Amino acid sequence: MEIFSTPFLMALLTIIMIDLVLAGDNALVIGLAARNVPAELQKRVIIWGTAGAIVIRIIFTLGIVWLLKIPGLMLAGGLLLLPVAYKLMNPSHDTGASHGASSHNFWGAMKTIIVADALMGVDNVLGVAGAAQGNFLLVVLGLLISVPIMVWGSTLVLKWVDRFPSIITIGSGILIWTATQMILDEKLLAPYLPAHTWFDKLSGAILTAALLGAFIYQQNRKKAKAIASDA
Numbered sequence: 001m002e003i004f005s006t007p008f009l010m011a012l013l014t015i016i017m018i019d020l021v022l023a024g025d026n027a028l029v030i031g032l033a034a035r036n037v038p039a040e041l042q043k044r045v046i047i048w049g050t051a052g053a054i055v056i057r058i059i060f061t062l063g064i065v066w067l068l069k070i071p072g073l074m075l076a077g078g079l080l081l082l083p084v085a086y087k088l089m090n091p092s093h094d095t096g097a098s099h100g101a102s103s104h105n106f107w108g109a110m111k112t113i114i115v116a117d118a119l120m121g122v123d124n125v126l127g128v129a130g131a132a133q134g135n136f137l138l139v140v141l142g143l144l145i146s147v148p149i150m151v152w153g154s155t156l157v158l159k160w161v162d163r164f165p166s167i168i169t170i171g172s173g174i175l176i177w178t179a180t181q182m183i184l185d186e187k188l189l190a191p192y193l194p195a196h197t198w199f200d201k202l203s204g205a206i207l208t209a210a211l212l213g214a215f216i217y218q219q220n221r222k223k224a225k226a227i228a229s230d231a
Contacts, residue, residue, distance in 0.1 A: 003137065008135070008138070011135065011138055012138060012141060015138060015141065015142040015145065016145055024149065024153055025120060025174055025175075025178065026050075026053050026116075026117055026120065026146075026150050026153075026154075027149060027150045027151075027152075027153025027154040027156075027157060028153070028154070028157055028167075028170075028171040028174060029084075029088070029112070029113060029116045029117070029120075029171065029175070030045070030046055030049040030050065030053070030113050030150060030153075030154035030157075031046075031153070031154035031155070031156070031157025031158045031161065031171075032088045032157060032161065032167070032168060032171045033045065033049065033088065033109040033110075033112040033113045033116075034046055034049070034109055034154065034158055035157075035158060035161050035162075035168075036105065036109070037105045037106055037109050038105060041105065041106050042158060044106065045106060045109050045110065045113070046151060046154045046155060046158070047151070048110060049109075049110065049113040049114075049117075049150075049154070050147060050150045050151050050154070052110070052113060052114045052117060053113070053117040053146075053150060054143060054146070054147060056114070056117050056118050057143055057146070058143065061139055061143070071187070071188055072186065072188055073186075074182045074183065074185050074186040074187075075182070075183055075186035075188060075189065077119045077120075077179075077182050078119075078178075078179040078180065078181075078182035078183035078186070079179070079183065080115075080119050081116065081119040081120065081175055081176075081178060081179035081182065082175075082176065082179050082211065084112060084115055084116045084119065084175060085172045085173075085175035085176045085179065085211075085215070086172070086215050086218075087112060088112070088168065088171055088172050088175065089168060089169070089172045089215055089216075089219055090218075090219055090222070116175065119179075120175075120178055157171075169212070169216065172212060172215060173208060173212050176207075176208045176211050176212055176215075177204060177205075177208045180203075180204040180207045180208055180211075181200065181204050184199075184200045184203065184204055185200070
């Protein structure tokens, strides 16, 4: 594929669109994880979280052929991503409630970001690698394009999350959806599931709605208990 040829430019446009969607997911995770960190540390969380996401993508890109041979990888990744979605809705379990323990908040947020990026990274890399069609330059461009998207996107999420708390629920919902699609795409489960794209989407939507509803219910119960104990 020649540089600046029509196929090259079309592949680059596809990668940009993929990055807007997939890097947007990463930006949402970084922004939500950073929201309870003290203000003076939030920029550090965004910068280091983005750097960690890029490093993970590079590692996965180099080892994608090997990764795809691991049986149960998508299933395990999907199952492990669900607790991350729950923690984003209930950050006190991981980041600490008080701003006094600022280093604990920082490393708690970084742990959440790195785990989520690692689990979501397979899908991200597959999308970019597929669009690049083996062109290494396009893969590198895809990584470079994703950096400003994640930094700008996570900063925007951080600014909006106080005004629009529903962003937290939407972010958790996106992670749950990603997890269900990873589970349903697992090759080990293929013999037991209908081979139809519509089945994956429909069952994924039902599972996402059910799990998100359960997370919201659990969160509301904890809030009610906290209010009752303070009364």
